[in-house]
Amino acid sequence: MEEILDLALKVSEAAEVFWASSEETPVSFQANKLKGIQSKQSSSVYLRVIKNGQLGYAAASGYFDNQKLVDIAIETAQFGMPGKFDFPAPGYFPQTKIFDSDVEKIPVSEMIDLGQRLIDPIIRSTQGILCDAGVSKETISIRLVNSSGSQAEYRKTTFGLGVGGTLIRGTDMLFVGEGQESCHPIRDAKAVTEVVLHQLELAKNMAAAPNRQLPVIFTPDGVVSAFIPSFMAAFNGKVVLQGASPIGNKLGETVFDTRFSLYDDPTVDFAPHSRPCDDEGIASQRTALVENGKVQNFLYDLQTAGQAKAKSTGSGTRGRGGLVSPSASAFIIKTGESTFTEMVQDIKEGLVVEQLMGAEQGNVLGGDFSGNVLLGYKIENGEIVGRVKNTMVSGNVYQLLKDISVSREAKWVGGGVFTPHIFCPALAVTSK
């Protein structure tokens, strides 16, 4: 890496080399049976240069020639955007814990056993259900050096397990599922299977949804499928800079219900999206995006912060080809007072939405969502009475979150979002 940096500095003013390698072992089950074991090794190197004030990039996986990599970066810099930042000097990183050597030590045989324990209780409970399951472990190593003398290096382990069930009766299909992810090994399959068994229980009966405005409770999974895509865009400093975020000019204004607070936090110990620094070597931090309804900040990487005359929030993330752009690491939504059960009890007629399909396909930037309820339940007189289908819910995130209540319970969904249940008093429901 240092050699690439040296070669690059012979022909450019400033440079940065980022190296990532990973080793992943997924074990997969299909249709209730063990299907296969994989092992995926990969390593990539990403070079970024500033030449005549302009940014250039090159990336390579597998075999490559150091000089060729430098040549490509210099070639692209001819057309590159003016660099609005300096590579960071050495600094202090938070001591967030993200490595557990136990993950590496877990034998494949134990992972196979775990997968079986994810499936068995579900197929025992429900005749005819077909389960797919996955158990996966991964170790990643990151190194970064730049021409300002900064060096960053860390290793992270992640362990994930998940199970999904499909139950088909006639042409009716029911989908249930749950998963967990951590930097620790997860050995408790029961915590996952109990969620799925509960979903199956609630979905046993069918219920009809009417065609009108109804109160709706979004479960944590429902929050992720309905609201999170819009937040990902709206709080992205790049979208704000373009003027395409509906809240981009609302800094310091109360836009949401005062019960709504949203943070980006990559510093939670052993959370799978945590990291000591971002992919540009900026220290990770907890960033308040919304506090008590008031918009507090947006997410920036170095370049976007330079353009917006803001400070990087440590949100620089490498995407395809190693290009850096700001991205949320982990969204944390603040919990509230009432319990989920109390929320349900307060509703005379309404819905619980667990999974929306197609919600992210609409005008995400504008906050509009419209989705088919893939898994959701009908509430009548304070009780869940059954599952709804052929039902769409539509709304606008910014309208809806002006008046909500938030539950006391919360959970991690997919490792990247920690959220409570969110209750919305009126949402357009269309049913067939």
Added chain:
Amino acid sequence: MNIREAGHQLADIISKYDAEYIDGHLEESQSTSITYRGRDLEAIDKTAATGGNVRALVKGGWGFVSFNSLEELRTKAQQAFDQASLVSGGDAKVGPVVAIQATSVRDIKDNPLNIPLAHKKQLLDEYNEIIWSTPKLQTAVIGYGDSHKKYLYVNSAGSFIEQERADVMLRVTAIAAGGSEVQQVGLSLGSPGDFNEIKGLHDKIKEMSLRAVDMLSAPSARGKEYTVVLDPILAGVFIHEAFGHLSEADHVYENPQLREIMTLGKKFGGPELNVVDGAAVRGLRGSYQYDDEGVPAEKTYLIREGILTGRLHSRETAAKMNEKLSGNARAINYRFPPIVRMTNTYIEPRSISFSDMIADIKEGIYVKNWYGGTTSMEMFTFSAGEAYMIRNGRIAEALRPVVLTGNLFTTLQNIDAIGNDLEMNQGGGCGKAGQSPLPVSNGSPHIRIQHCLIGGK
């Protein structure tokens, strides 16, 4: 070591194992990406990658190892074999494997990597300028990507296939804002390697920029059932999402209920409805001669005259269902094993013109273009980038973008008119099992669907 040398080495190594089936892939690829966001070019980037994988089927279980380094291929093959052996008691299988030797198979129109970066940038600058000269337009995103790949496949039956693949992709999004409203209009195009196919879009981009601004003041559709007419792009997305995924045999083969639903010979639509998928349809983004399991490409009728007549297979699903191979096993790159995927999927044209199709609609919705679509087998949703009311046989006022949803089985039956104007949409990328975006194309003539549910207030 280049991939051809490595390929011969790997072919030799895997021929020595006592396994039902082993295959290996090696590839060398190069790609370019150029992004504009806002007024300026945001990033320009070139990437090179070398890598490969070995996959083994031993006593009914699969092992798979992927890697970047072409060294120590023997160790990697052994690891795949060992993993597969650990999956004891599996019941995976493949049918008889015909050995195929083919070198220099070129499924591309051109190698876009040969075009200088300056030319690519020049064209994108012109498009960007058009968007920015439109009043009230807030911002734009332009994403251009191209790739070229040398791709080598070997298997334990003695196949050795060397292919060259290329792809060009352009996505332009114009974003208009006014008050607290934001609306966007997008355009996607692609080609199996020919940069010329994304040239000359100046008028189209002008028109879509104006439309994004108009949408700010457009009303929303009222949510209910309508008679809906789909343009070729959206109808293509519909047939890909709603039906195509269900034709992928890996969804079906281990699922007795779904097998029952998808029994060949069942009636799925009216006698006018023909649906095709095939990589053997030449010159499109989903075209190739051999799939990623070394199986020759086909053209498969999924529905013929309304009757379910075929489905898409990998070696494994074809063997399990005792059906013919279709050449639909594809992997997005060497990091993934091949799975059953679509290629070029379309509804065949019939005889009705667009104006006849809308002539007797009193109140309906005409939907065009797309944001995307997903499916959960039975249910699908797809979103239209443009929508208009149809009133008394004419296209009337523009609407905000709408989301359509429905049940596949009833919706296919509800197609009551198929147009004469087939167009293929080359701008799509398909995602499945974490492998996205895979180059595909889809298409259709205009189609009319009765009783289609539109979301809204």
